[in-house]
Amino acid sequence: MEDFSRLLDELYFTNATSAKEKILANFLRSTPDPDRGWALAGIAGTLRFDLFKRNLSKSLILERMDEELFKLSYDYVGELSETIALAWQVSENPVLLNKLPGLTEVISEFQGRGKEGIRQYLVELLDNMTPPQRWALLKLGTRGLRIGMSARSVKRTLANMKSVELEVIEELWHGLEPPYESLFAWIDGKADIPDISNAIRYLPVMLAHPLDEEKDFERITPQTHIAEWKWDGIRVQIASNGDETRIFSRTGDDISGSFPDLVEAVDFHAIIDGELLVRKNGEIGSFNDLQQRLNKKKPSAKLMSELPVHFRAYDILSKNGESLRRLSLESRKEELTSLFENFDETTFSMSKPLAFSNIEDLKKMRQQAEQSNGLLEGLMIKDKSSSYVSGRPKHAWYKWKCDPYLLDAVLMYAQRGHGRRSSYYSDYTFGLWNDKGELLPIGKAYFGFTDEELKQIDNWIRKHKMKRFGPVQEVKKELVFEVAFDSAHNSTRHKSGYALRFPRIHRIRWDKPASEANVLADLEKLVHD
Amino acid sequence: MNKVNAITNNAENWMQVRRQGLYCVPAEAYIDPHEPVERAIITHGHADHARPGHGEVLATPQTQAIMKVRYPEDNPVRISLEYHQSHGLKNNINLWFAPAGHVLGSAQAVVEFDNHRLVVSGDYKRHDDPTCKPFEVVKCDTFVTEATFALPVFSHPKLEHEMSKVLRSLDAFPERAHLIGVYGLGKCQRVMKSLRNAGYQDPFYLHGALVGLTKLYEEFGQDFGQWIAATELKGKAREEMRGRIVLAPPSTLADRWSRSLPDMLPIMASGWMQIRARARQRRAEMALIVSDHADWNDLIRTVEETEASAVWITHGRTDALEYELRKRGIHAKALDLIGREEDSE
Numbered sequence: 001m002e003d004f005s006r007l008l009d010e011l012y013f014t015n016a017t018s019a020k021e022k023i024l025a026n027f028l029r030s031t032p033d034p035d036r037g038w039a040l041a042g043i044a045g046t047l048r049f050d051l052f053k054r055n056l057s058k059s060l061i062l063e064r065m066d067e068e069l070f071k072l073s074y075d076y077v078g079e080l081s082e083t084i085a086l087a088w089q090v091s092e093n094p095v096l097l098n099k100l101p102g103l104t105e106v107i108s109e110f111q112g113r114g115k116e117g118i119r120q121y122l123v124e125l126l127d128n129m130t131p132p133q134r135w136a137l138l139k140l141g142t143r144g145l146r147i148g149m150s151a152r153s154v155k156r157t158l159a160n161m162k163s164v165e166l167e168v169i170e171e172l173w174h175g176l177e178p179p180y181e182s183l184f185a186w187i188d189g190k191a192d193i194p195d196i197s198n199a200i201r202y203l204p205v206m207l208a209h210p211l212d213e214e215k216d217f218e219r220i221t222p223q224t225h226i227a228e229w230k231w232d233g234i235r236v237q238i239a240s241n242g243d244e245t246r247i248f249s250r251t252g253d254d255i256s257g258s259f260p261d262l263v264e265a266v267d268f269h270a271i272i273d274g275e276l277l278v279r280k281n282g283e284i285g286s287f288n289d290l291q292q293r294l295n296k297k298k299p300s301a302k303l304m305s306e307l308p309v310h311f312r313a314y315d316i317l318s319k320n321g322e323s324l325r326r327l328s329l330e331s332r333k334e335e336l337t338s339l340f341e342n343f344d345e346t347t348f349s350m351s352k353p354l355a356f357s358n359i360e361d362l363k364k365m366r367q368q369a370e371q372s373n374g375l376l377e378g379l380m381i382k383d384k385s386s387s388y389v390s391g392r393p394k395h396a397w398y399k400w401k402c403d404p405y406l407l408d409a410v411l412m413y414a415q416r417g418h419g420r421r422s423s424y425y426s427d428y429t430f431g432l433w434n435d436k437g438e439l440l441p442i443g444k445a446y447f448g449f450t451d452e453e454l455k456q457i458d459n460w461i462r463k464h465k466m467k468r469f470g471p472v473q474e475v476k477k478e479l480v481f482e483v484a485f486d487s488a489h490n491s492t493r494h495k496s497g498y499a500l501r502f503p504r505i506h507r508i509r510w511d512k513p514a515s516e517a518n519v520l521a522d523l524e525k526l527v528h529d
Numbered sequence: 530m531n532k533v534n535a536i537t538n539n540a541e542n543w544m545q546v547r548r549q550g551l552y553c554v555p556a557e558a559y560i561d562p563h564e565p566v567e568r569a570i571i572t573h574g575h576a577d578h579a580r581p582g583h584g585e586v587l588a589t590p591q592t593q594a595i596m597k598v599r600y601p602e603d604n605p606v607r608i609s610l611e612y613h614q615s616h617g618l619k620n621n622i623n624l625w626f627a628p629a630g631h632v633l634g635s636a637q638a639v640v641e642f643d644n645h646r647l648v649v650s651g652d653y654k655r656h657d658d659p660t661c662k663p664f665e666v667v668k669c670d671t672f673v674t675e676a677t678f679a680l681p682v683f684s685h686p687k688l689e690h691e692m693s694k695v696l697r698s699l700d701a702f703p704e705r706a707h708l709i710g711v712y713g714l715g716k717c718q719r720v721m722k723s724l725r726n727a728g729y730q731d732p733f734y735l736h737g738a739l740v741g742l743t744k745l746y747e748e749f750g751q752d753f754g755q756w757i758a759a760t761e762l763k764g765k766a767r768e769e770m771r772g773r774i775v776l777a778p779p780s781t782l783a784d785r786w787s788r789s790l791p792d793m794l795p796i797m798a799s800g801w802m803q804i805r806a807r808a809r810q811r812r813a814e815m816a817l818i819v820s821d822h823a824d825w826n827d828l829i830r831t832v833e834e835t836e837a838s839a840v841w842i843t844h845g846r847t848d849a850l851e852y853e854l855r856k857r858g859i860h861a862k863a864l865d866l867i868g869r870e871e872d873s874e
């Protein structure tokens with residue numbers, strides 16, 4: 001555990017990616033199995049289970065510390081594990097260890113113990129640790145290690161250790177499980193490359209850059225690019241070997257449990273990439289409808305019949321165990337079409353390229369998307385020749401989102417931010433007037449302004465304080481924000497009965513009197529559920 | 530207690546928070562004002578406490594000297610008071626300074642009016658500092674305290690522990706110039722002196738911005754051993770900084786000059802280094818937790834030792850300290866002073 005903590009600190013404080021990779025490689029070479037494999041899993045974020053729940057560490061600290069002071073500390077530090085690591089107070093009669101156990105022992109102890117045992121063990125370890133070691137344990141245990149090293153960088157480290165192309169590791173990676181003994185045996189030259197042909201795996205998705213209207217238009221032609229709708233659902237990957245199927249979120253979380261109807265409908269051996277949506281009364285439902293399904297870990301039969309899942313396929317990554325990622329997008333679309341020939345369109349459909357002959361056509365389509373009541377977020381424009389690369393390669397795919405909606409809303413409450421922003425009021429709740437002349441909150445935003453503007457707003461808030469509710473500071477209803485957002489819907493989250501998607505501060509209207517801000521009726525017009 | 534005493538005894542009645550800063554009404558004097566005023570009592574030389582342009586400055590001789598270095602054009606009437614030397618102000622106000630342990634010359638301003646004693650501690654710390662006089666507890670009725678590190682997550686380690694990190698790294702990377710980012714007043718000299726005490730014998734290399742105040746410390750009797758003005762070394766001469774310690778202001782950690790140092794290892798020394806994200810912000814590859822302010826336990830301990838019945842909190846994480854002190858039955862309140870940098874050292 002000491003070695004692991006030291007490794008994390010070194011990685012955390014090293015700036016250059018190449019230097020980080022070197023440090024990790026050295027650690028992996030000099031650490032025995034299975035410790036190195038568990039360390040790798042912690043860093044790459046591939047542990048399948050929490051060692052303990054986040055709530056456990058939180059309840060332990062609250063037993064030792066005043067709740068209000070904990071809140072203030074957490075607010076300031078901005079991160080739970082670090083707050084606990086720093087504020088931990090050693091038990092009155094601690095069990096003192098001569099030496100901290102190794103990583104493998106720690107993991108197997110946690111896995112082998114019941115609830116009370118886990119609790120005791122966690123206290124025992126924290127009592128014997130320095131703050132950086134506590135941080136390492138807490139982050140590892142709740143699978144939240146972020147030390148500025150991407151999954152890609154971890155894979156590149158492994159590729160360099162074996163002197164193979166990154167793609168080789170990329171293909172293997174999600175077919176393997178911690179502690180990766182077969183992988184290291186291969187890297188050490190003691191075994192053949194691991195066989196993963198039947199493993200069900202997630203492959204990191206390919207992402208798009210926002211379209212730069214000034215620079216990118218000239219690259220786009222109907223000969224070289226395709227356009228398709230960008231649907232407002234969630235991006236998922238379906239991976240199936242024909243017998244078993246898993247649904248992964250964009251970040252690789254297994255969300256199969258929430259969508260048994262989709263899992264049931266899959267009978268192909270392939271990995272496909274697409275948008276998860278729901279249908280309502282036979283039509284594609286809004287994001288708000290989808291939200292009801294996303295919130296349920298185990299949906300009822302009733303919910304599934306009211307809001308059945310729908311999958312719109314964008315791309316195909318492998319078919320019958322064979323990778324298609326190096327093919328061109330055009331060829332992959334053909335593969336996808338042939339896979340979906342036999343499907344009826346209730347559960348699966350294909351995202352078909354939209355015909356266009358010039359940029360004007362694309363602009364018209366984007367306007368069409370704006371009229372879609374929020375079903376379409378905009379357009380995707382993709383290079384036909386692009387192979388499927390994990391991450392965000394330049395000039396391969398563009399996303400061209402609809403213009404946001406804008407409303408003038410009045411600042412009502414402010415809260416201090418986290419971390420770097422903890423000395424400033426940087427989280428803002430704003431509202432619109434109802435017909436009785438009352439302000440009702442519609443949303444919260446904490447970005448969209450510059451550092452300089454942040455200081456100005458903070459200064460304004462300090463001079464216009466009213467009541468305080470815990471960390472929430474009420475202010476005089478005098479400052480107007482022009483708020484941008486992607487869509488609006490009915491919600492019980494705010495008193496107004498509305499909520500916004502992706503709200504951000506677009507402009508600060510220092511000049512505008514609060515009485516001239518928008519009214520709730522203006523928002524009502526934009527709602528479509 | 531008669532009626533007159535009831536009024537004068539309570540510092541609330543003769544101290545005010547004004548736009549320019551904390552003001553003592555009968556003495557007609559501000560304490561650490563952040564705008565030019567007629568009469569200013571200055572606790573120490575840091576820029577957010579000591580500003581130029583005042584008519585009259587009351588401070589320790591060291592603080593006066595620091596202000597002269599910082600603001601050579603400034604020419605107020607200077608009244609220098611040694612620690613514990615009493616000075617009468619208007620309306621029978623008595624002023625004297627007690628050491629605050631923060632930087633050279635740093636003082637707590639002790640203001641006595643009638644039977645009431647008010648102590649404005651400025652910035653202070655209780656941890657070791659070989660470059661200034663240690664903090665002295667002054668029992669008082671009203672204690673004015675900072676709260677820069679007033680959260681239970683702040684517990685500052687021993688200085689030796691942090692210095693040993695640098696010495697270990699010098700052993701491990703003898704080819705790298707170890708650049709430590711430090712503030713010019715206090716931090717720089719404290720780090721140098723502590724490294725000497727820890728056994729570092731090679732010369733220090735000082736960025737030009739740190740030279741003036743370091744010389745001033747030497748004039749007041751401090752000895753840092755051999756140091757060399759680093760910014761004057763050009764070309765090949767820079768090679769001698771390998772395996773040695775270079776000190777420069779934090780802002781230079783990522784600038785062109787520091788990149789020209791041979792195989793530079795960026796290190797940051799500050800009390801904020803305890804918070805990971807803060808340390809990374811500076812792009813430091815090693816973080817030394819060296820604070821010139823009191824940590825959480827020391828703040829509370831100090832307040833309790835003063836036996837003050839009222840505590841005013843000037844700047845920093847005021848809400849946590851206010852909360853904790855009230856819980857302990859001490860009447861505490863935060864003053865909304867403007868002009869203090871929350872993250873200053």
Ligand SMILES: [Zn+2]
Pocket residue numbers: 573575578631652874
């Ligand atoms: Zn200071």
